[in-house]
Amino acid sequence: MSLALPVLKRQLCHFKHSLVVGRRAQSSLMARLYQLTSEPVSSPSSIPEPPVLPPTPSPAVPPSVSSHESSHTPKKTSKKPRQPKPTAAKKKKAPLRNLLEDSKIQTYLDHIAETSNTVTLSDIDRIRPTTHADPDTPEYEEQYNALVDRLCQSFSKKQLLLFLEILGIERRRGSSKRHCAVQIIEGSWGWPSLTEVQEKKRDWSEVQSESLPLDPRQAFLILGKDGANLHTLSRKYNVHIGFSTNPLALNIEGLRGALKTVREHVVSFKGDVVEEYHSLSSDKPIPSEMLQRISRLSGAFAESFGEGQIRISYRKNDHSSSFIAKRLMSLILCDMESIPGTILAYIPPDSPALAPVPVSLFPRSYALYPFLSSRSLPWNVHASGAFRARKVAEWIGVNLMEDVQKSGGLELGRGRVLDLEENDADIQQTLFKHLPEPSHSRNRVISASLGHILLTPPPSSHVSLIPPLQGQWPISNLLKWIRHEHVGRIFTPCLPAPILHSTPQRQRLLHRLIYEAPSISGNVHQACGVLELEMVLPDSADSSPLTSSETSLGQICRVGHQSTADLMLPNRPMDIRFSVFDSSVLPTNLWPSELQEYFRDLSLFFYNGEPNASPPITIFLDDVKYRLRSSVTVRQREADASAPHLEASIPAITEHTLDPEIDDKSSLCKITCNEPFAGEAWNTFLKGCDLLSAMRAPTKPTRNIMDADNPNITI
Numbered sequence: 001m002s003l004a005l006p007v008l009k010r011q012l013c014h015f016k017h018s019l020v021v022g023r024r025a026q027s028s029l030m031a032r033l034y035q036l037t038s039e040p041v042s043s044p045s046s047i048p049e050p051p052v053l054p055p056t057p058s059p060a061v062p063p064s065v066s067s068h069e070s071s072h073t074p075k076k077t078s079k080k081p082r083q084p085k086p087t088a089a090k091k092k093k094a095p096l097r098n099l100l101e102d103s104k105i106q107t108y109l110d111h112i113a114e115t116s117n118t119v120t121l122s123d124i125d126r127i128r129p130t131t132h133a134d135p136d137t138p139e140y141e142e143q144y145n146a147l148v149d150r151l152c153q154s155f156s157k158k159q160l161l162l163f164l165e166i167l168g169i170e171r172r173r174g175s176s177k178r179h180c181a182v183q184i185i186e187g188s189w190g191w192p193s194l195t196e197v198q199e200k201k202r203d204w205s206e207v208q209s210e211s212l213p214l215d216p217r218q219a220f221l222i223l224g225k226d227g228a229n230l231h232t233l234s235r236k237y238n239v240h241i242g243f244s245t246n247p248l249a250l251n252i253e254g255l256r257g258a259l260k261t262v263r264e265h266v267v268s269f270k271g272d273v274v275e276e277y278h279s280l281s282s283d284k285p286i287p288s289e290m291l292q293r294i295s296r297l298s299g300a301f302a303e304s305f306g307e308g309q310i311r312i313s314y315r316k317n318d319h320s321s322s323f324i325a326k327r328l329m330s331l332i333l334c335d336m337e338s339i340p341g342t343i344l345a346y347i348p349p350d351s352p353a354l355a356p357v358p359v360s361l362f363p364r365s366y367a368l369y370p371f372l373s374s375r376s377l378p379w380n381v382h383a384s385g386a387f388r389a390r391k392v393a394e395w396i397g398v399n400l401m402e403d404v405q406k407s408g409g410l411e412l413g414r415g416r417v418l419d420l421e422e423n424d425a426d427i428q429q430t431l432f433k434h435l436p437e438p439s440h441s442r443n444r445v446i447s448a449s450l451g452h453i454l455l456t457p458p459p460s461s462h463v464s465l466i467p468p469l470q471g472q473w474p475i476s477n478l479l480k481w482i483r484h485e486h487v488g489r490i491f492t493p494c495l496p497a498p499i500l501h502s503t504p505q506r507q508r509l510l511h512r513l514i515y516e517a518p519s520i521s522g523n524v525h526q527a528c529g530v531l532e533l534e535m536v537l538p539d540s541a542d543s544s545p546l547t548s549s550e551t552s553l554g555q556i557c558r559v560g561h562q563s564t565a566d567l568m569l570p571n572r573p574m575d576i577r578f579s580v581f582d583s584s585v586l587p588t589n590l591w592p593s594e595l596q597e598y599f600r601d602l603s604l605f606f607y608n609g610e611p612n613a614s615p616p617i618t619i620f621l622d623d624v625k626y627r628l629r630s631s632v633t634v635r636q637r638e639a640d641a642s643a644p645h646l647e648a649s650i651p652a653i654t655e656h657t658l659d660p661e662i663d664d665k666s667s668l669c670k671i672t673c674n675e676p677f678a679g680e681a682w683n684t685f686l687k688g689c690d691l692l693s694a695m696r697a698p699t700k701p702t703r704n705i706m707d708a709d710n711p712n713i714t715i
Contacts, residue, residue: 119159121166127154128189135192136201144185144194151181160184203257210259211249212266217313219248220301222269237262274316278326280308281618281625282518284336286329289382289459294332297379297662298324323614324661330617330627335380337518338528341564341577342430343453343482343489345389347475348407348415348571365392366478366570368467371454373492379664381490383456385464389570392472402571402694409690411683417567420483422476427565428676431580434527434563438677442560442584448689449670451493453566453575455482475570491566491577493668496641496692499654504637509537511602512634513595513615515626527561530581531619531626533595537633538606553603557591558583559621574693580676592619632657641692650688 127150133139151160160180164171169187171180185191214222223230223243234241239254239262252262280286286294291302291310300321305311310329314321347364368387377386408414410427419425431446438444457468469481481487517529536554560583567576588596594616601613619626635656640649655668669692673685 119155119162121163124151124155124163124184127151132191135197140192140197141194144191147185148178148181151184152177200257203260204255206256207254208256208259209251209253210263211244211251212263213247213249214266216248216303217301218270218273219243219250220295221273221299221313221315222250222266225296225299233262233265237265269315272315272317273313276312276314276322277305278310278312278329280310280329280333282308282333282337284333286310286332286336287382290332290380293379293382294325294328298322298328300325302329320614320661323617326617327628327631327661331380331629333518334516334627334629338516339519340489341566341579342425343420343566343568344425344427344430345418345475345479345568345570346410346415347418348402348409364474365472366390366475367392367472368455368469370465370467371452373452373494375492375666377454377492378490379662381456382459383488384458384460384462385467386454386456386490387467388452388454388575389478389568391570402569404690404694409694410686411690418475418479420479422479427567427578428682430565431563431578435561435580435582436527438582442582443674444580444582444676446578446580446673446676446685447670448672448685449491449493449577449579449668450496450574450692451491451577451668453568453577454490454492456488456490458488489566491575493577493666494574495654495667495669496574497695498641498692499639499652499669502639502641502652504639504654507635507637510634510636511535511537511632513631514629515619516629517624517626527563527582529560529624529626530562530583531557531559531586531621532581532583533557533599535599535602553599553606555588555599557586557588557595559586560584569693572694576689576693586621592616592621594619630659631661632659634658641688650684650691652688652692 127147129143129147132143155163157177157180160177161171161175163184164180167184167188169183171183175183182194186193221229222233224232230241233239237254237258239252239258241262242251243249244251250266252259254262285304285308288304291304295302298321299318300312300314302310302312302325312322312325314325366389369390371386371388377383402409404411417425417427419430428446435444455468457464468485468487469478473481511534513533515531515533517531519528534556538553558581560581562579562581564577564579567578569575591599598613598615601610604610605612615628615631617628635658637654637656639652639654641652650671652669652671655670657666657668658664671685671688671692673681675681676685
């Protein structure tokens with residue numbers, strides 16, 4: 001209404017200066033102007049009737065105006081204004097309707113004005129979508145940005161901060177309006193972070209390389225046995241992994257996301273490394289090369305740490321590797337402190353006259369030949385090679401191996417048994433001279449194991465097939481060289497030819513523990529103290545659980561002294577190791593407490609499914625310290641070795657041994673003599689030794705193939 005005033009004023013001025021406009025029009029305009037000026041602007045009440053204005057004198061006509069125009073000019077005579085026609089009853093006008101009040105728009109606008117700074121969760125929930133696209137798709141980024149823009153357009157920053165306070169989301173100082181909207185979308189509505197989604201896309205599309213520093217302990221443990229752990233890590237995360245030295249580091253190359261995962265794995269791996277210190281209780285340190293082998297077999301990193309201390313590092317969830325490392329160290333200490341047995345050599349008598357080639361024409365000579373076996377040397381042997389003394393064959397096509405039927409062998413004693421001083425020796429006396437006097441309370445058993453006696457040169461950086469003593473020599477020169485050079489030797493057991501084709505009769509499954517007591521310093525002729533525990537294991541677990549007072553494991557514990565003697569047989573395919581065990585049975589109630597507890601736990605393991613037990617590393621019996629030498633599972637079988645020329649067979653025992661903790665396997669064949677003082681039993685024992693050591697494996701007969709040029713010649 002206020003906008004119409006200027007327009008009407010301009011119209012009035014125009015008509016006032018116009019000569020064409022009549023008085024009636026002028027009067028109506030003046031009345032309308034009066035009505036508008038007198039009406040309040042803010043009140044929409046009914047408009048009153050316009051008042052009657054007095055006549056207004058008309059302006060004089062200029063001289064230039066024609067008579068025709070002047071004739072139409074209103075006269076100056078006064079004229080009363082037109083009055084409305086009288087009516088019988090004046091009609092009442094209806095009041096004007098306020099559209100704002102009827103539609104309640106004004107009320108709504110007033111409510112908006114009053115609550116312009118007040119918001120509730122329902123206001124923002126109207127904008128919240130029910131679902132969103134997969135974060136790995138491009139549509140998710142579009143939906144995310146559109147939702148952020150809508151929140152920023154619908155609410156002010158003050159309102160968004162109020163929403164964060166209502167939702168319990170911690171707001172950051174200096175946060176922008178867009179950042180507040182992002183906090184609501186991610187913190188309250190649970191949408192994946194767009195920044196993380198974009199970073200994830202970059203992680204799995206860009207290739208990078210990185211080096212992670214490690215120390216030797218961490219590098220060994222993350223490498224694993226033969227690099228198995230490192231290979232698994234590379235395949236799992238699809239990265240290239242390698243090591244670099246100076247400084248020691250783990251080099252990784254692959255996608256950014258894979259590198260991030262590997263980095264987290266390495267950090268977690270470092271936190272899982274546990275250290276343990278083990279005291280050797282020995283004056284002799286373990287060589288570093290042996291510590292490396294112990295680390296490789298056990299899976300724990302073993303290193304020298306001060307005098308008489310070994311630091312063992314392993315993962316905290318692999319405690320068994322620490323026990324295996326300690327057990328292998330105990331074996332090395334037993335080897336270093338044990339007394340080497342006597343070495344002997346047997347030379348058969350001269351060949352009889354019926355031999356195809358007289359021995360006098362070809363004097364006996366011996367040489368060291370490289371020993372190659374299907375199985376590697378024992379892990380505790382550190383040597384650059386192994387060589388066996390054998391007789392040199394001088395005649396092609398003539399078998400100069402000893403024929404025990406003609407020479408008499410060890411049983412008849414026609415040949416010579418020599419020691420390193422080239423003196424005649426007796427096997428039985430050599431075994432017994434280091435043992436205490438016989439007693440009725442102790443049992444003395446002699447056993448003969450078949451295998452090969454190998455001479456090992458000093459350790460070297462590479463393996464060589466060249467023997468340390470080259471050429472062929474008489475047996476006296478060979479024994480002299482062994483005596484002066486202090487050559488190391490080992491005995492590797494194997495199965496002889498007659499046993500390979502025999503049928504086993506009885507078998508038992510045993511668990512055997514062997515403990516050795518260190519010898520007294522300076523006494524090189526003392527027999528070794530041994531404690532042997534054998535338990536008969538069941539073939540299948542019993543269904544009924546055991547009580548604390550009963551057990552089904554048969555056991556026997558022997559304690560005593562053991563002496564060994566190695567007999568080289570260069571004229572035969574195999575050598576023999578003789579050993580005697582002078583022992584007595586130890587009752588169960590006299591066992592060391594550690595052995596009693598281990599036996600009880602092992603019984604529960606087999607019958608009640610309890611966790612497997614570990615044998616004690618060291619035990620004490622009568623104030624004597626014993627170290628664990630071996631803990632193996634043995635499948636023992638009885639077999640009869642026979643030959644075509646023998647009327648009776650020779651009973652033999654075969655043992656297939658397994659060390660499950662280091663996966664070390666071996667096979668052994670032995671014959672025993674329980675009555676060594678009886679002449680007949682001793683001769684039968686030596687006859688069995690001759691049979692098993694002198695016989696070769698049977699060969700397949702060759703087919704007769706006729707020569708095409710000469711039918712009388714067969715090949």
